[in-house]
Amino acid sequence: MAVSSFVITDVTARAGRARPLAGALLVASLWLACAGPAAAQTEIADPLESVNRKVFVFNDTLDQYVLEPVARGFRFVTPRFVRTGLRNFIDNLKTPVVLANDLFQAEPTRATQTIGRFMFNTIVGVGGLVDVGGLLGMPERHHEDFGQTLAVYGIGTGPYLMVPFIGPSNPRDLVGSAVDLVFDPLTFIAPSSVNYGRRGADIVSFREANIENFDEFRRSSLDLYAATRTLTEQLRSSEIRNGAPPDQDSIYDEDIYDLEDPAADAAN
Amino acid sequence: MISKIRQPMRPTSQLARRRMLQLAAAVPLGLAVARAAWAAPSPDAAQSMVEAAGQQVLAILRDPALSNDDKLHRLVQVLDGPIDLALVGRLILGRYWRTASEAQQTEYLGLFRAYALNNLASRLHLYQGQSFKVTGAQAADDKDTLVTSQILGDRRPPLSVDWRIRDVDGSKLVAIDLVVEGVSLIISQRAEFSTVIDRSGMDGLLAELRQRAEKA
Numbered sequence: 001m002a003v004s005s006f007v008i009t010d011v012t013a014r015a016g017r018a019r020p021l022a023g024a025l026l027v028a029s030l031w032l033a034c035a036g037p038a039a040a041q042t043e044i045a046d047p048l049e050s051v052n053r054k055v056f057v058f059n060d061t062l063d064q065y066v067l068e069p070v071a072r073g074f075r076f077v078t079p080r081f082v083r084t085g086l087r088n089f090i091d092n093l094k095t096p097v098v099l100a101n102d103l104f105q106a107e108p109t110r111a112t113q114t115i116g117r118f119m120f121n122t123i124v125g126v127g128g129l130v131d132v133g134g135l136l137g138m139p140e141r142h143h144e145d146f147g148q149t150l151a152v153y154g155i156g157t158g159p160y161l162m163v164p165f166i167g168p169s170n171p172r173d174l175v176g177s178a179v180d181l182v183f184d185p186l187t188f189i190a191p192s193s194v195n196y197g198r199r200g201a202d203i204v205s206f207r208e209a210n211i212e213n214f215d216e217f218r219r220s221s222l223d224l225y226a227a228t229r230t231l232t233e234q235l236r237s238s239e240i241r242n243g244a245p246p247d248q249d250s251i252y253d254e255d256i257y258d259l260e261d262p263a264a265d266a267a268n
Numbered sequence: 269m270i271s272k273i274r275q276p277m278r279p280t281s282q283l284a285r286r287r288m289l290q291l292a293a294a295v296p297l298g299l300a301v302a303r304a305a306w307a308a309p310s311p312d313a314a315q316s317m318v319e320a321a322g323q324q325v326l327a328i329l330r331d332p333a334l335s336n337d338d339k340l341h342r343l344v345q346v347l348d349g350p351i352d353l354a355l356v357g358r359l360i361l362g363r364y365w366r367t368a369s370e371a372q373q374t375e376y377l378g379l380f381r382a383y384a385l386n387n388l389a390s391r392l393h394l395y396q397g398q399s400f401k402v403t404g405a406q407a408a409d410d411k412d413t414l415v416t417s418q419i420l421g422d423r424r425p426p427l428s429v430d431w432r433i434r435d436v437d438g439s440k441l442v443a444i445d446l447v448v449e450g451v452s453l454i455i456s457q458r459a460e461f462s463t464v465i466d467r468s469g470m471d472g473l474l475a476e477l478r479q480r481a482e483k484a
Contacts, residue, residue, distance in 0.1 A: 140425050213394070222460050227456065
């Protein structure tokens with residue numbers, strides 16, 4: 001997955017794949033039923049902005065008073081190799097979901113990479129604690145989920161949603177999270193305490209890895225809500241395109257806004 | 269293989285405009301003029317421009333003689349050349365550029381330059397002593413060339429940075445956007461700035477940027 005450490009994603013976006021809310025799901029299914037395929041958007045539809053902003057303040061407070069302190073504590077008490085091992089272990093557990101979605105998106109090469117890495121890491125890498133695939137020079141680990149699969153099938157996101165405790169999402173990705181639970185054997189074979197523990201570890205581990213990036217992001221943003229919204233959307237689209245560059249040439253055209261001649265504009 | 273995602277359609281007028289440009293370029297008389305104004309930089313030239321900029325940045329980050337403050341200061345100086353911040357600033361404002369007064373435009377470009385350089389420098393500063401590799405270059409459209417690069421960390425997955433390079437006045441190659449892991453500087457800042465402008469006007473944006481400049 002493109003866990004960018006230069007920019008940040010909201011940790012809770014990822015956690016959201018695991019814990020969909022029933023209510024959000026209902027809304028989501030209704031929306032999907034009537035929306036049909038939609039084109040990729042460059043501007044994010046945010047009709048619920050005023051509510052979303054309130055939820056964002058709540059999530060942000062939660063991050064500052066709970067998640068961030070926990071992440072800093074985690075960094076303080078663990079050596080780096082332990083944190084790396086945990087990260088690898090958690091990523092390895094995601095293999096069934098990634099593989100299922102590689103296949104749904106008809107990506108045999110990526111599916112093969114997913115299987116190969118899982119075999120190496122699980123058998124040679126002590127149950128996934130060591131990313132043997134990475135050490136052997138395999139392509140960077142990728143992430144897939146059913147939200148991305150729906151996007152590849154041409155389903156649009158629907159309105160931007162800021163979900164309490166979960167973070168930025170949208171109806172399509174919330175449905176995707178629910179479907180992904182079904183592809184995950186641990187959902188059925190492990191006790192719920194194990195599943196919750198694993199989600200929690202995933203969130204804390206991600207937040208710890210991005211402490212400096214969150215700090216920098218908060219410091220540089222003029223409007224944290226708007227900045228988070230565009231960042232989430234851009235990272236997600238890039239993930240859906242599997243990292244290929246977007247087609248957004250129009251933003252680089254000076255003349256469509258008459259940018260080249262400010263003097264003429266001022267005269268008008 | 270299923271095509272990954274449907275791209276938004278270009279507005280017809282723009283498409284038509286592009287067609288006309290292509291036609292114009294085919295006319296021998298127009299050829300010389302059109303070339304100078306529209307040709308994308310050659311991949312080799314763009315690539316070596318990015319390599320040079322990257323090496324300058326790395327040299328600063330790795331210099332043990334410099335304090336952290338010195339490094340930030342030097343990064344700001346070094347980044348000013350290869351990125352056309354005046355153009356980037358105008359592209360970010362988009363349609364709001366037209367409606368701003370001349371005084372607002374001038375103040376905005378000054379404040380934006382400081383804001384962008386400080387942010388870029390302090391983000392790069394997080395990447396102490398890591399390595400940088402240019403991985404390729406290709407024409408993005410008729411004006412720009414996209415240079416792909418990676419920042420390699422010792423314990424992190426490589427970070428992809430795409431540089432959009434343009435030949436602004438026929439002699440100097442400059443970057444007009446940086447795209448980090450699919451996140452474009454222009455798109456991000458445009459989303460943020462337009463939200464601020466919609467809420468509190470161009471003067472509101474200038475006030476916010478002024479406040480940042482005082483803190484920095």
